[in-house]
Amino acid sequence: MSNAIEPKDVDNTKQKQPEQIRVEVVQEKDTEEILNMLKAYFFKDEPMNNYLNMGDCVELEKYATKSIGEQCSFKALNSRGEIIGVAMNSIVKKPKPDQPFHSYAADCNHPQFKKILTLMEYIDHQYSTFNLYPDIDKFLDATILSVDANYRGYGVAGKLMEATMQYMRDNKITVFQVLCSSYFSARVCEKMGFKKVYVLPFVDYKVDGVNPILPAEPHKAIQILVKEIH
Numbered sequence: 001m002s003n004a005i006e007p008k009d010v011d012n013t014k015q016k017q018p019e020q021i022r023v024e025v026v027q028e029k030d031t032e033e034i035l036n037m038l039k040a041y042f043f044k045d046e047p048m049n050n051y052l053n054m055g056d057c058v059e060l061e062k063y064a065t066k067s068i069g070e071q072c073s074f075k076a077l078n079s080r081g082e083i084i085g086v087a088m089n090s091i092v093k094k095p096k097p098d099q100p101f102h103s104y105a106a107d108c109n110h111p112q113f114k115k116i117l118t119l120m121e122y123i124d125h126q127y128s129t130f131n132l133y134p135d136i137d138k139f140l141d142a143t144i145l146s147v148d149a150n151y152r153g154y155g156v157a158g159k160l161m162e163a164t165m166q167y168m169r170d171n172k173i174t175v176f177q178v179l180c181s182s183y184f185s186a187r188v189c190e191k192m193g194f195k196k197v198y199v200l201p202f203v204d205y206k207v208d209g210v211n212p213i214l215p216a217e218p219h220k221a222i223q224i225l226v227k228e229i230h
Contacts, residue, residue, distance in 0.1 A: 026074060042144060052116070057113050074164060089140055092141045105121050127224060136174060140177065175226055195226060
């Protein structure tokens with residue numbers, strides 16, 4: 001299944017006073033601290049969450065952290081050891097021809113988050129990165145890229161992305177996918193060399209003749225971007 005959450009727009013064009021920042025692999029013990037950061041700087045600002053007035057959603061929290069055990073997500077720590085940014089990633093393996101489709105939306109009891117999951121499943125039936133790259137058996141999916149607002153401009157997002165790409169090189173994963181509902185996030189990814197491979201304008205997505213999700217301008221579309229890692 002594609003991601004229900006897109007990387008947060010982070011401005012790394014400015015250079016602020018250097019601070020000792022290190023990047024490490026996310027561990028299960030980090031879950032609570034990561035969720036506290038995401039609640040403060042990501043969940044409420046993500047365009048679809050914002051439009052739907054998501055509020056507290058335990059299912060969203062579980063969805064955002066479900067890939068921690070895969071050991072492919074990264075955290076940025078300041079000099080005091082506090083988490084100031086995260087890149088939550090997951091490994092998507094090529095499904096077998098007879099593998100049944102699992103619907104997360106069908107299992108979701110939160111009405112607003114269910115709308116997002118339903119949209120993601122609609123996209124799953126429209127687009128597949130495995131069709132674009134038929135020779136790969138897996139790719140890395142960027143679920144969330146978020147940085148503490150107090151540390152934007154320190155290059156934290158760039159450090160997290162580079163750690164992710166180094167993980168891919170070390171593990172011979174050649175395709176990096178990002179799903180963006182934010183116009184700004186898509187622009188950031190394109191500047192980092194990602195190419196746009198799928199676009200779904202929110203106005204074109206309807207359920208029973210109604211647009212269930214219409215984020216505010218300039219967030220006009222869901223976009224999927226990919227980057228080949230060599």
